[in-house]
Each structure stands twice: as C-alpha cells, then as structure tokens.
Amino acid sequence: MAVVLSLTWTGLTPxxxxxxxxxxxxxxxxxxxxxxxxxxxxxxALHVTDVWNDQANFxxxxxxRLMPAIKQAGITGEPExxxxxxxxxxxxSGVSGVG
Numbered sequence: 001m002a003v004v005l006s007l008t009w010t011g012l013t014p015x016x017x018x019x020x021x022x023x024x025x026x027x028x029x030x031x032x033x034x035x036x037x038x039x040x041x042x043x044x045a046l047h048v049t050d051v052w053n054d055q056a057n058f059x060x061x062x063x064x065r066l067m068p069a070i071k072q073a074g075i076t077g078e079p080e081x082x083x084x085x086x087x088x089x090x091x092x093s094g095v096s097g098v099g
Contacts, residue, residue: 009079012046023069033057
C-alpha cells in the first residue's frame with residue numbers, strides 16, 4: 001500500500017540537504033519505490049513530504065543509502081518521521097521533473 005511520509009528534522013539546513021542530495025544523488029539514481037519528494041525549510045527545520053509505494057522501500061533507502069551519507073557528512077540528530085496510508089494522489093497535467 002502506498003504511504004505518505006512526513007519528515008521534520010530540526011537543525012538541518014539547506015546546505016546539509018544539498019550535501020546529502022549530491023552524495024546520494026537520489027534525483028538521478030532514484031530509490032526503488034519513490035513516487036514524489038517535496039522538501040522545504042522553515043522554523044529552523046527541514047520538512048519533507050514523500051509518497052512511497054510502501055514503507056519498506058523508504059526504510060531500505062534510509063538504511064542503505066541515506067544513513068551512510070548522513071554519517072559521512074557528520075550530521076547529528078534524527079528526524080521525526082510519520083507514515084500514513086495514502087488515500088489518493090493527484091498530479092496536475094504538465095507537471096514533471098525536478099525543480
């Protein structure tokens with residue numbers, strides 16, 4: 001079942017995020033099971049909303065690809081993560097790619 005991931009990581013900066021994005025290269029080497037990724041910053045925290053085919057796909061990506069990059073970058077702390085069953089997804093026509 002598809003799930004919506006909501007993640008908040010207090011203290012993570014745009015520089016941290018870009019370091020991880022470059023190291024893991026998830027936009028070009030897409031993780032198995034990802035359908036959507038949106039990230040933004042406010043109140044001193046990174047916020048992410050993802051849609052995954054299932055929770056196990058995210059957990060595998062986090063353990064095998066993201067966590068090693070987090071450790072290499074010396075990033076400390078842990079995100080708050082919740083998963084919810086996806087009820088419906090709508091993507092506007094003409095929307096694609098990264099931005």
